[in-house]
Amino acid sequence: MTSHRRMQLYGALLLLPAAVLLATFAYLPTITTVINSLFLPGFRGAPAEFVGLENYQLLFDDPTFWKVARNNLIYAIGTIPTSIALALGMALFVNGKLRGRGFVRMAYFTPTILPMIAAANIWMFFYAPQIGLFNKLLGALGFSGVNWLGDPSMALGSVIVMSVWKEAGFFMIFYLAALQGIAPELKEASDLEGTSRWSFFWRVTFPLLMPTTLFVLINALINAVRVVDHLFILTKGGPNNATNLLLYYVYENAFSFFDRTTAATITVVILLVLAVVATVKFTILDRRTHYQ
Structure with missing residues (x-):
């Protein structure tokens, strides 16, 4: 040899x-899920029946599925840009000359290291109707309390706020590492030219952060879809499916309703949507990405 x-x-x-x-x-598991979505399970020992795309037709005729998909779209729109913008802002803040910078960085990153179950229980106390922190603050200001998780018009927004609080610190670490990798000579040259901070950020810093932004966007998209644990603690998808999201709907169908065929069909749809969105992101953002 x-x-x-x-x-x-x-x-x-x-x-x-x-x-x-x-x-x-x-x-x-992906191949098995795709195969399961094309069959109806047999009952009492009967073999599974091949039905092709009939399960997808039944899914698309289900109004609950479209409501859950709409919830997930709103959740993604609410969490992805907000958490990324906050992460970038926090990274720029703690990357500068700041007294107690290490403590501030730790404070921003602390929500990330908390287990999701623990974080959800903390926010459950914040949102509690009678004794919750937020309603106590509203009462002190002379306002009436809000049923944050029990009101269908408020529940999804409350979940979004908790998710942004949990994710922004995680994304901040990537932006902070990218900022520290930018050559300081670029800032020195811009100062000599008299460039303003705003112009330097948009013309130099932000373009150099595009590889990190692309990476963070993909992770934020995945996080926006794989939401199960804090929904299980906070709302269980209620009230009236107001906070039910796609992966939690998969969990309900598979383990609460024991309808694994529908669960497999929804999973395949999620994978296809993620693949399409990720492909579009890579195609569009790659043109704006500058590598050092």
């Missing part, structure tokens, strides 16, 4: 454990 062949074999063996894990826990 030549040295080139030995290096190829050595590289393949190094990749083999990761490839096995990826195939076992990503590719195989």
